[in-house]
Amino acid sequence: MNIILALIPVSLVLLGLAVAAFFWAVDAAQYDDLDTPALAPLVDDEAATRDAGPAPR
């Protein structure tokens, strides 16, 4: 059972990292617009299509 004495602090360090990552994401405006990005995959990426040249028939 003594292993938990090491594992719990490790999990807390991971928790701290997760919270830090989340704080960064919030401050980087990742959560400010939750609507528009959902549409992005539905749209053909015209830049990529243009690079690929005319579609094969």
Add this chain to the structure above:
Amino acid sequence: MAGACFHCGEPVGDGTPLLATVGGQAHAVCCIGCRAAVEWIDGLGLADYYRLREGAGTRAAPADDFAEWDRPRLARRHVRELDAGRCEATVLVEGMHCSACAWLIERALSRCEGVHEATVSPLVQRVRVAFDPRRTRLSVLLAALARLGYRPHPLEGDRVDALRTSERRAAMKRLIVAGFGAMQAMMYAVALYAGAFDGIAPAVAAFLRWMGMLVATPVVLYAARPFFAGALREWRARRLSMDTPVALAIGAIYTGSVVATVLGEGEVYFDSVSMFVFLLLLGRYVELRARQRAGEVADALVRLQPATAQRLVDGTCETVGVHELEPGEVVRVGAGATIPVDGVLHGARCRVDESLLTGESAACLREAGDEVVAGSVALDGPIEVEVRRVGPATVLSTLARMVERAAAARPRVARLADAAAARFVLRVLAATGVVALAWMIFDPSRAFASAVAVLVISCPCAFALAAPAALTRAVGVLARRGVMVVDADALEALARVERFVFDKTGTLTEPAIDLARMRIARGSRASALAAAAALEQGSTHPFARALRDAARGLALPAITAVRETGGGVAGHLGGRTLRLGRAEFALAAGDDGDALVLADDDGEIARFPVVERVRDGARAAIDALHAAGIACEIVSGDHAHRVRRVATTLGIAGWRAGATPADKLAHIAALRDRGVAVAAVGDGVNDGPVLGGADVAIALGDGAAIAQAASGIVLSGPDLGHLVEAREVARCMLAVVRRNLRWTLVYNLLAIPLAALGFVPPWLAAIGMSASSLIVVVNTFAIGHHRAARRPSAVAPAPPLPRTQPA
């Protein structure tokens, strides 16, 4: 979508439709503006917008001139310079409905020359655009937005925006800290509980307690800070509300547990306190989102204040930013428009409505030389005002503070609930004291746990949340559907309304000048149209808009000394006096005509037959109101036969014609004296006082500014179907508030005695209290959920047009 515009969904007029080509396929559109919008969107390769959007767009107006926004002194207030070659502006975009709109705006702006980046927040209808001032100008970007069919309003700085964003971000961080903390603390608590049954090494148990304290500490000290701050504020204001018991409970549980951990004896409740904080924050976060959506309403009010003014220099008008004006200069203000500065009235007398400032809905008469204040509305006009005070010195800035205060002031429903919550809190605190004392006498070891349980399980938050949560949800739901609730009390009143009184012109009907049947007595068609449009240049009357639209593209003559009165408009053109209005006004001779007549001193020049068409969706809206048992009537200042025709078309039995504003007001007052709750729906300059006299005033957003100023609810489009929706949402809101209050009462009556008797451990109390708050919040999601059957108005052809013949 035959018969409806491909872009905006409005019906396409008779005759050869305009066609716009998208992806090689032709679609009918309603106007040049929409065609330009469609073709531009297609040209940018953004035609996917039409596939992704949820509803029709807004009719695209041919681009206005935004050049005034480039004037350095105005631009300085709206454009922030980040570094060389990079400027930023925040623009509020009117007409953004769905994610596809946001997507379209983002892509279209990003493709404009010189734009670094465009970020759209659909939640708050904002676009933040970063651009290179050397390669493009703000006016170009605004014009691009207008071309897409949206109405852009540059925002002065982004104080409010920044405030809201940081508020939202802070709430999210607190929530996540509390969530993670609660999860961890719960894990250790489960281990401790299991250990209590199955045996656990004392050292491991102590370790788990210390770990629990480690994770609960940031939850209490960081995530729960708003509750402590709130309690402190309440304490300073000598006022009890929901934060006090919450803070007391959190503080007591946490301190008790810390003491137990340090001493190594007694129970710890780190899991309860973390979960308690997390669930409370969750409820608050949901409320915050709803409130921020509703914040758009306050923005709409702020938009009523003009940002630009017409400066008069040597007899010609130029548009300048209000902040550029200097004392001593003269500005011109059109009829129905807001006066932008404090100043002295020049020239003729005029009536102004100062209801925004004084609350007095009656118009005040101002003579030449009298002082007029910014924020009041000129009823006659155009008038000329000599500038005395500008900017922060004006009463207008006081007005802005009033608007802020009004937004902060809580509606009646919420105030009542708050008062109830305060009384309740007092009783709970008393009960807690009694319980603690009683247990001290019988069994001191259980006193702390029971007192904490009573404190925690009693749920003043659910009381205090019941009304505001429902209200903010309703306001937010309506805002997203294009109904702006300016005065939160209006929603409550709307739910109780038994009778709708409609104005006719501009509300149930929209006027159209029938150009095909325009009769010319003298001169050319174009010159008559141009003169008429020039006369109506400063007016917001629907006829004036129709005329201005008709004369688009013509060179307008310069008309001086324009005066608008109840009967029509008059002005000087090259020594002649031109008059435009009803025949009795224009010709000074009785002539029972419905047409607008343009005349000068020598008699009639042209006659514009006025065709009145019933608004799309008006019939459906009236039918829906009738079906809901609401009486509808028309009270109009118009001729009897026209009112009767509209009433028959719409199936409205009660109507009055020829009513003056005073008659309308008296009629509404009489109805209210009989105990009937009345909603007045109007649009137009003469509606202001009438709207002010009703229980609920509803204005159509495309009407004159004055009607909006006096109203509690503003429909942001011409669609009357929103009226029915707004009423349903309001009724649903009241029902939810009642259900929430009932539920909270039942819960507390059951839970508090159980907790006082010591049957409820604090962790269960925390679940119960948080759950009851959460249920209150979740209940409000019912508002606006069962959306009324889709209104057919968007695509259905217009109802038969009651055409009125010119005399």
